[in-house]
Amino acid sequence: MLVEHTAIEGVKIVTPKRHGDNRGFFSEVYNRRTWLQAGLEYDFVQDNHSLSAEVGTIRGMHFQTPPFEQAKLVRVSRGRVLDVVVDIRRSSPTFGRHVAVELSAENWRQLLVPAGFAHGFCTLEPNTEFLYKVTNFYSAPNDRGLAFDDPDLGIDWPVAPDRAHLSDKDRKWPRLRDLVDAFA
Ligand SMILES: Cc1cn([C@H]2C[C@H](O)[C@@H](COP(=O)(O)OP(=O)(O)O[C@H]3O[C@@H](C)C(=O)[C@@H](O)[C@H]3O)O2)c(=O)[nH]c1=O
Secondary structure (H helix, E strand, C coil), X not given: CEEEECCCCCCEEEECCCEEEXXXXXXXXXXXXXXXXXXXXXXXXXXXXXXXXXXXXXXXXXXXXXXXXXXXXXXXXXXXXXXXXEECECCCCCCCCEEEEEEECCCCCEEEECCCEEEEXXXXXXXXXXXXXXXXXXXXXXXXXXXXXXXXXCCCXXXXXXXXXXXXXXXXXXXXXXXXXXXX
């Protein structure tokens, strides 16, 4: 397992080993003991899986408020995405900054997203399957978001915002400067 740091403290790229052979491959996509040896202690309680049919589908930028805040370990098993996280912890030196990483079934990269970040992605291939573990249960009353196209974030999305495939919910999130639910 390779652990790489990013420009934002705590956001890490984790790439599990893939053992290829004539049948295909085998990979331990998460191993608690290996993680603990790498100094990564997270209690994941829920596994999620989504399918996005269209290229240019954007889901985001999502987070849950305390006490249901979530760290996430995200990956792609089919297709390719640009995955983006925004630091929304007001006291953080990197508040408002983002990290964008391409995750694909080919590069086998996973992104570790700490609590206190808004998270989203844009699909780069049709029928992209996105899998992730989270450290807290889904709680609809704590479900929040940040506008993916907030110009203050400066995210270079691979699709024009007006051509992106979005849920109705994701069209209506506030900008960072209007976010009342940001973390302390
Ligand atoms: C996230 C979630 C949704 N749902 C339900 C609510 C709703 O009826 C349906 C679809 O939910 P959403 O539209 O919120 O799904 P989606 O837009 O895929 O939400 C996800 O986006 C990515 C970017 C994240 O970071 C995730 O944490 C999550 O917020 O699934 C659950 O039952 N459990 C869950 O954990």
